[in-house]
Amino acid sequence: MTGTRAAAEPEDVTVSGPALRLPRGRPRNAAADTAIIEAVLSLLEEGATIGELSMERIARAAGVGKATVYRRWAGKNALMLDVMKSVDEQTPRLTGRSVRDDLVTCVEFIRRRALVKRSSALLRNVLAQAQNEPELWAAYHDTVIAARRAQVREVLRQGIRTGELRDDIDPELLGDLFIGPMLSRSMLRPDAALPEGLSELIVDSVLQGVRTGR
Template sequence: MSLAESHAGQGRVPDGIPVRGRPRSEAVERSIVEGVMRLLDEGVPLSELSIERVARTAGVGKATIYRRWSGKEDLFLDVLRAAEPPEPALPGTSMRDDLVILLEAARQRGLLNRQSAILHNVFAQMKSSPRIWEAYHANVVAPRRRTLTDVLRRGRDNGELRADVDIDLAGDLLFGPMLVRTVMHPDASLPEDLAQSIVDTVLEGLHPAAK
């Protein structure tokens, strides 16, 4: 399944996906993001996705793109945000529930990566572009990590975790198994109950001792 097909339409960004910029420019920005998706679907390597080529494909001038994105890295980050499932809303009812939602989102991203050959290739190519890879980590991966840390810290403060738990280590224990299955072993099973199983297994060892 191609990147565009996975979003219900060749080269189309799904409705509701936010793109940066002034509200009155949303249609223009959407056409630019769709233009990048279209080029990726056609097999254009990431290294050849110049602003000039994107502008021609989207039917806009280069200045139109530069008014909205500072460069190729920022534009590509918004394309990836449009390609991936949106970040989940956390109910905050309990640490366990929030953790399950975060891990389920990671499972869904893993499934999408498997289903979309073009998205898989884009991530592989992105690793060869240090600037884009660093920007992706700073603007996408790091905020996800902060959200996880906030959930765990709140759980520790509420007594859902032992007071001596290392928050960073706990985050690695929780997300490690999901990353192994989605990244290191792309053929590994990703069952629907995987997020719940990982969270409950890890928390069993991190809960405060019963008094």
């Protein structure tokens, strides 16, 4: 949507507390929201890092005034959280038929997301900026990562309860053993192949060492 101006809005800004909000009674323009978020995603796809983006540059790419951006988001970190949510998906639904199948579903979710250019570009940029943007990283972790890790931990705890998995390994560490290889390939090695069947291979390889044999 770069270069296409969203529906025009008055450029006045009303401040209410720490965040910038629309004046009472004025409806928020969904087209402008979409244009701004799409502009950020396009800039990331073109190779810009989060650190290189400014609200002015984002507004120019979206074809809106800077005040239109600030009316919706108090700053860049707040905007980036909404950008993350725009490419985020709900945690995958698990069947519960077996620990193995549920783990494959969780790992496959990461693989499929990594194949989507927008998601992988955004995630790599977020990680690259984590040291310089600790608040953004913390918010991203709380918004996205925590739910993923909690789901995997519950699958593993269920496996321990049923006696399928060893109980002498901390579920937090155990989750990293299953999820880590796919994250490494998808985020730290962007040119690495992510073929069909990779999720099953990872899960089965780790399971060989952590099953109880029952």
